[in-house]
Amino acid sequence: MSQDKLTFTIDGLKVEAQHGQTILEACDAAGIYIPRLCYHPDLEPAGHCRVCSCNIDGRRASACTMAAVAGMVIESNTPEVNGDRRTLIEMLFVEGNHICPSCEKSGDCELQALGYRLGMEAPQTPYLWPERKIDATHPDIFIDRNHCILCSRCIRASRTEDGKSVFGFEGRGIHTLLSIGIAGRLDDTALKAADKAAQVCPVGCILIKRSGYQVPEGRRRYDEKPIGSEIEARRAK
Amino acid sequence: MIAERMTTIEEIIRDTGNDRTRLLDVLQAVRQNYGFVSNDALQAIAVGLRMPAVEVEDTLSFYAFLNRTPKGRFQIRLSKTPVSLMKGAADVAYAFCAATGAPLGGTSPDNQFTVEWTSDIGMADQEPSALINTTVFNSLKPADVPAIVSALRLQGDPAKLQNAGVRPSLTQAGPVIFSQEAAKTGDGIRAALTLSPEDVIKEISKAKLRGRGGAGFPTALKWKYCRGAKGKAHYVVCNADEGEPGTFKDRLLLIDKPDLVFDGMTIAAYAIGAKDGIVYLRGEYAYLWEPLQRVLDDRSKAGLLGCNVCGHEGFDFNIRIQLGAGAYICGEESALLESLEGKRGAPRDRPPFPTDHGYLEQPTAVDNVETYACAIRILERGSNWFTTYGTPESTGTKLLSVSGDCPRPGVYEVAFGVTINEFLDLVGAPEAVFVQVGGPSGQSVAPKDFGRRIAFEDLATGGSMMVFGPGRDVLDIALQFTDFFVDESCGWCTPCRVGTTLLKKQLEKIVARRGTLSDVVAMETLANTVMRMSRCGLGQSSVNPILTTIRNFPQLYEARLQPETFVPRVTLSEATAEALAIRQSEKSEKKDA
Numbered sequence: 001m002s003q004d005k006l007t008f009t010i011d012g013l014k015v016e017a018q019h020g021q022t023i024l025e026a027c028d029a030a031g032i033y034i035p036r037l038c039y040h041p042d043l044e045p046a047g048h049c050r051v052c053s054c055n056i057d058g059r060r061a062s063a064c065t066m067a068a069v070a071g072m073v074i075e076s077n078t079p080e081v082n083g084d085r086r087t088l089i090e091m092l093f094v095e096g097n098h099i100c101p102s103c104e105k106s107g108d109c110e111l112q113a114l115g116y117r118l119g120m121e122a123p124q125t126p127y128l129w130p131e132r133k134i135d136a137t138h139p140d141i142f143i144d145r146n147h148c149i150l151c152s153r154c155i156r157a158s159r160t161e162d163g164k165s166v167f168g169f170e171g172r173g174i175h176t177l178l179s180i181g182i183a184g185r186l187d188d189t190a191l192k193a194a195d196k197a198a199q200v201c202p203v204g205c206i207l208i209k210r211s212g213y214q215v216p217e218g219r220r221r222y223d224e225k226p227i228g229s230e231i232e233a234r235r236a237k
Numbered sequence: 238m239i240a241e242r243m244t245t246i247e248e249i250i251r252d253t254g255n256d257r258t259r260l261l262d263v264l265q266a267v268r269q270n271y272g273f274v275s276n277d278a279l280q281a282i283a284v285g286l287r288m289p290a291v292e293v294e295d296t297l298s299f300y301a302f303l304n305r306t307p308k309g310r311f312q313i314r315l316s317k318t319p320v321s322l323m324k325g326a327a328d329v330a331y332a333f334c335a336a337t338g339a340p341l342g343g344t345s346p347d348n349q350f351t352v353e354w355t356s357d358i359g360m361a362d363q364e365p366s367a368l369i370n371t372t373v374f375n376s377l378k379p380a381d382v383p384a385i386v387s388a389l390r391l392q393g394d395p396a397k398l399q400n401a402g403v404r405p406s407l408t409q410a411g412p413v414i415f416s417q418e419a420a421k422t423g424d425g426i427r428a429a430l431t432l433s434p435e436d437v438i439k440e441i442s443k444a445k446l447r448g449r450g451g452a453g454f455p456t457a458l459k460w461k462y463c464r465g466a467k468g469k470a471h472y473v474v475c476n477a478d479e480g481e482p483g484t485f486k487d488r489l490l491l492i493d494k495p496d497l498v499f500d501g502m503t504i505a506a507y508a509i510g511a512k513d514g515i516v517y518l519r520g521e522y523a524y525l526w527e528p529l530q531r532v533l534d535d536r537s538k539a540g541l542l543g544c545n546v547c548g549h550e551g552f553d554f555n556i557r558i559q560l561g562a563g564a565y566i567c568g569e570e571s572a573l574l575e576s577l578e579g580k581r582g583a584p585r586d587r588p589p590f591p592t593d594h595g596y597l598e599q600p601t602a603v604d605n606v607e608t609y610a611c612a613i614r615i616l617e618r619g620s621n622w623f624t625t626y627g628t629p630e631s632t633g634t635k636l637l638s639v640s641g642d643c644p645r646p647g648v649y650e651v652a653f654g655v656t657i658n659e660f661l662d663l664v665g666a667p668e669a670v671f672v673q674v675g676g677p678s679g680q681s682v683a684p685k686d687f688g689r690r691i692a693f694e695d696l697a698t699g700g701s702m703m704v705f706g707p708g709r710d711v712l713d714i715a716l717q718f719t720d721f722f723v724d725e726s727c728g729w730c731t732p733c734r735v736g737t738t739l740l741k742k743q744l745e746k747i748v749a750r751r752g753t754l755s756d757v758v759a760m761e762t763l764a765n766t767v768m769r770m771s772r773c774g775l776g777q778s779s780v781n782p783i784l785t786t787i788r789n790f791p792q793l794y795e796a797r798l799q800p801e802t803f804v805p806r807v808t809l810s811e812a813t814a815e816a817l818a819i820r821q822s823e824k825s826e827k828k829d830a
Contacts, residue, residue, distance in 0.1 A: 053769075087766045091735035091739065092735070094739070150728070166291070
């Protein structure tokens with residue numbers, strides 16, 4: 001084994017990782033899927049959603065932020081961990097106003113796909129029915145905060161990839177919202193449809209206008225195969 | 238008008254060194270000058286600090302004490318805690334509303350007064366208490382209120398009024414921090430400077446000093462890691478964001494023994510190799526800023542700060558005070574560091590730990606106010622002396638902030654290992670029905686466990702001890718604590734942001750006697766998920782009021798449960814209230830027509 005490689009164990013499988021890789025990155029490369037939501041491979045991890053949390057040497061921590069260390073023993077695909085993940089997905093469903101059948105992201109939505117993958121049925125907790133603002137002022141982009149899960153992908157992408165810092169958080173706790181600052185209207189910001197920030201939304205919050213139904217429902221990414229299949233396919237090879 | 242404002246904001250930015258990591262200071266100065274931070278001001282700050290406006294907003298909108306819309310000339314913030322409510326805070330609040338004409342949570346028509354609730358302001362032994370602007374008021378009674386309000390209208394300076402200020406809080410001195418044979422200011426530093434930094438750390442290690450904030454991490458180990466970490470600079474940070482409801486012992490230390498705390502920070506600086514120290518002082522304690530600053534100035538004059546501290550060649554150390562702005566979460570050390578850097582107080586994922594990547598990404602030792610006070614006593618008197626107090630695993634003494642149903646509230650310095658029974662005799666409350674040890678994030682301890690000891694190996698506490706006597710409703714208090722976490726969750730991670738609200742709703746249903754056994758089971762399951770999945774200690778411990786009351790007071794839950802297998806969350810009339818109201822208004826419209 002070369003100097004810059006290390007190995008750890010996840011669910012009984014040995015994984016080889018490079019120094020500096022996170023657990024999630026190493027598992028992705030090895031074709032082992034750890035459910036995740038706010039993580040995006042092109043962005044710095046932020047640790048918001050906690051869906052990728054695993055038992056790492058007996059302690060619960062997020063795989064997207066934790067560096068792989070030689071000899072780690074990780075539990076990910078267990079009933080208890082997956083049950084906690086399912087509860088998080090349920091929380092995100094009741095926190096916003098998610099009406100899958102009428103959402104143009106249906107079938108391409110990572111939240112919905114995780115709900116299916118983790119076996120979520122009807123949420124067990126009450127819906128919070130918040131009042132959230134939509135913004136249709138931009139000629140090419142539509143924001144529907146009813147679907148926002150505060151993953152900060154757009155915030156991170158706008159800051160580091162686009163160099164524009166169009167998005168930020170406003171407020172705190174359960175009242176935290178996705179903000180476009182004091183501009184007030186999306187059309188008054190520098191956001192363009194080709195920006196990374198407009199492309200990375202995992203749910204139906206930031207949508208590109210006139211593109212929603214180019215692929216018909218039933219033939220979309222997660223209609224075909226469960227989320228994570230593309231990563232697991234690497235392992236099969 | 239706009240031009241005038243721009244100039245002043247520019248001045249504020251210049252005064253804080255054109256430094257975006259000082260954004261919190263800039264925002265507080267703007268708020269103080271203009272009464273609020275307008276969108277124009279926000280824009281001007283963004284331009285002045287050359288940072289995106291959304292990032293200014295991100296910080297600004299996070300802190301409870303930074304308002305974006307105008308408020309009254311006098312902001313009256315009443316401490317809302319189970320203890321304050323027991324002592325009559327609600328009646329005081331109504332009295333303020335009546336005397337000022339302001340609605341609770343709003344501003345009076347003449348724009349003079351805003352009256353609102355705030356989280357615990359560190360006055361649990363002197364409730365009901367309030368902050369009027371930055372002046373603290375103790376032991377308020379509804380009858381005092383009209384005179385206070387008319388005096389404010391007349392002369393405008395809250396500091397000169399009756400009830401203003403803090404009453405002395407030390408009820409029982411102990412042998413370590415409040416020792417009668419205390420050394421002189423600076424003696425501990427001089428003793429430390431005869432040792433090498435490594436030997437200072439060894440002495441702290443021999444004393445087995447553990448962090449007094451509640452977590453109990455070995456202080457010497459933290460200092461050792463920090464000293465060993467590579468960086469451009471090392472920092473000493475004093476966590477004076479004493480936000481846990483029911484605790485006020487750091488407030489006492491900062492009023493009565495500030496030199497002890499600064500002495501402790503100075504030897505920490507020597508031990509880890511730091512030149513700069515920062516005290517993160519909670520916004521509620523803004524009234525301590527000036528007196529503390531005077532102490533720092535005196536220390537500089539006396540050679541206890543600055544270049545060559547105590548004449549020790551090459552040992553330079555300075556301390557500045559950073560004022561917080563109303564966020565409990567900033568007591569969590571990584572959130573505190575984010576706040577120190579001018580950002581929202583969202584905790585960081587660890588590792589890396591602050592001893593490696595702390596303030597400005599540099600090695601940083603963050604310790605509690607009381608920990609520094611203990612550290613200097615160890616250097617003054619030796620580790621052997623220190624370990625004669627307490628238990629083998631929890632050495633020394635602990636400051637307990639005592640409040641609630643007891644005749645002698647205040648700060649008690651007791652040796653670790655004292656049982657709850659002994660503690661209750663000490664404070665004069667042998668009939669207590671439960672004690673909240675460690676604040677809302679701690680444990681609700683029932684009489685069956687009153688033989689347990691206050692120590693890191695048994696009942697760990699940062700010092701908040703709320704005593705509840707006969708007739709107090711444990712579940713109602715658990716609900717208030719749960720509500721506190723809803724207000725103070727930072728919102729960064731899903732389980733804490735959403736989970737705290739869902740748990741509150743679930744507990745509300747049970748307290749309102751609409752719950753069934755399955756509701757308790759579901760609540761417990763949810764609470765365990767929030768505990769396991771939350772990113773930081775706030776989320777992980779936000780479930781403690783629920784989990785510890787389920788464990789320790791099951792009979793109180795049983796007494797409130799309905800025998801059915803399912804009872805809906807809302808009654809039929811509540812569920813249809815909105816529709817009925819619409820129908821009613823339609824009917825009356827028809828009549829009018």
